[in-house]
Amino acid sequence: MLEADPRFAEFVAERGDALLRYGYVLAGNPHDAADLVQEALLKLRGAWPRLRSKENPESYARTTMARLHIAVWRRRRRELLAWELPEGAHHDALPSGDERRMWQALAGLPRKQRAVLVLRYYEQLDDAEIADVLGISRGTVRSQASRALDKLRAAIPTEQLTRGNVR
Known part of the structure; x- marks a missing residue:
């Protein structure tokens, strides 16, 4: 059994919410x-x-979370997941307007593409760091990011966005 370390408990208390926000952006x-x-x-x-x-x-x-996220994607890539239960679904409230459309479009991306965008724009990692975290090549990082951004642009044309609402 591992000894209790108060520094670990302090870390979880201080950074747990930030990790949860990161997980939400990563997983959707x-x-x-x-x-x-x-x-x-x-x-x-x-x-x-x-x-x-x-x-x-x-x-x-954070690196562990990104790798776990991709590992789930690799295991499930042949499965068709249905998040809505047959007896009715509960949807958490999302921001309104443009932000809601952006979150929905981001959630609709394949897991690997979403992970690349989160690591690039939320974590502000460069291509080499993203490649290292996800265990893929730099070229794959660039191609996944390009495809993801193309899908987001197609899902939400720029002229539909209200200036200043989407960060």
Whole structure:
């Protein structure tokens, strides 16, 4: 059994919400986001004794979350997932207007394309860092980003967006 380390508990208390927000942007829904955070924190807890001297354990957690997200995509790429239950679906409230359309378009992207965009624009990683995190080549990063942006542009033409509403 691992000894309790108060620094790990402090890290979770301080950065847990930020990791959950990152998971939401990465996964596109709050349930998968919570799963990603929980699995990443379990892995981080196991590696905590080796990370004590490192300055940024959050980087380890975020990288783990991105890799877990892609691993799920790889396992499920042949499955057709249906998120809505037959007896009726519950939808969390989304922002209104342009932001809602943008979130819906982002959620509609394939997992790998969404992961590349999140790492590029939310985490502000360059292509080499994204390739390292996802275990793919730089060329694949660029092609996935290009395809994802093309799909977003097609889903929401620029002239439909209200100036200043989408960040």
